[in-house]
């Protein structure tokens with residue numbers, strides 16, 4: 269059995285992971301960490317990660333950006349592989365995750381779904397053909413009203429996949445309201461919509477002269493993220509230090 273610690277266990281994603289692992293024959297939740305706890309979980313919950321003394325093979329994190337620094341310190345100290353799913357991290361935190369990957373296995377992915385990870389690959393081909401032909405690129409994401417970070421980590425990852433393919437020459441534009449000028453060529457517009465219970469929609473629009481091609485991904489339930497995270501934890505347990513991503517899991521690398 270692979271023993272997993274759930275960081276952010278009483279949040280929406282933490283509870284999804286709990287339900288998935290309750291039915292899993294290969295992995296189990298051995299402890300949870302959350303600042304809020306009403307005692308309803310079937311595993312021990314610690315309000316402070318420093319208090320968690322439970323042995324485990326991997327940690328899954330769906331918490332809050334403000335909780336990620338302590339979580340990374342804990343994983344490094346305990347030599348615990350970490351599936352880092354929280355979004356909205358600052359640049360210094362991304363660097364800290366890179367540094368942690370020098371001593372433990374770290375898999376960071378803004379979106380654990382198979383669909384988005386496939387889209388990340390498809391976009392590279394599309395951008396390589398369409399951008400030189402003069403197509404403008406815009407990303408529109410839509411999420412539930414409780415989401416605190418904007419734009420979504422996924423929207424940024426989609427933009428990075430396109431930009432990386434194009435030599436990182438494009439600027440990201442989040443707000444055009446103060447501008448009075450035509451759209452420059454080398455930009456990727458990223459727009460965020462928040463409302464209701466939308467699980468997560470991403471449209472990547474390539475707009476050319478007289479034609480538009482749109483790649484759309486819709487998550488219909490949070491289970492798509494949860495399944496990917498559990499799959500990633502099983503993959504990461506026992507792996508040597510290094511930075512991993514969802515394509516390693518999907519391709520079954522190593």
Ligand SMILES: NC(=O)c1ccc[n+]([C@@H]2O[C@H](COP(=O)([O-])OP(=O)(O)OC[C@H]3O[C@@H](n4cnc5c(N)ncnc54)[C@H](O)[C@@H]3O)[C@@H](O)[C@H]2O)c1
Nearest residue numbers: 276278279280281302303331335353354355378379380493
């Ligand atoms: N990578 C993905 O596929 C993916 C999918 C969904 C959500 N997310 C991201 O995961 C994060 C959590 O999402 P959610 O919808 O579950 O949010 P949520 O607000 O429902 O849950 C977060 C939980 O973390 C807890 N928390 C806050 N500070 C903490 C701390 N210091 N220590 C321990 N626990 C703490 C909160 O009490 C809460 O229970 C967000 O950043 C979200 O964008 C990523």
Ligand SMILES: O=C(O)C1=N[C@H](C(=O)O)CCC1
Nearest residue numbers: 355378379415420421422468
């Ligand atoms: O519900 C959320 O919050 C989500 N966050 C991730 C992001 O920011 O991209 C993935 C989709 C759901």
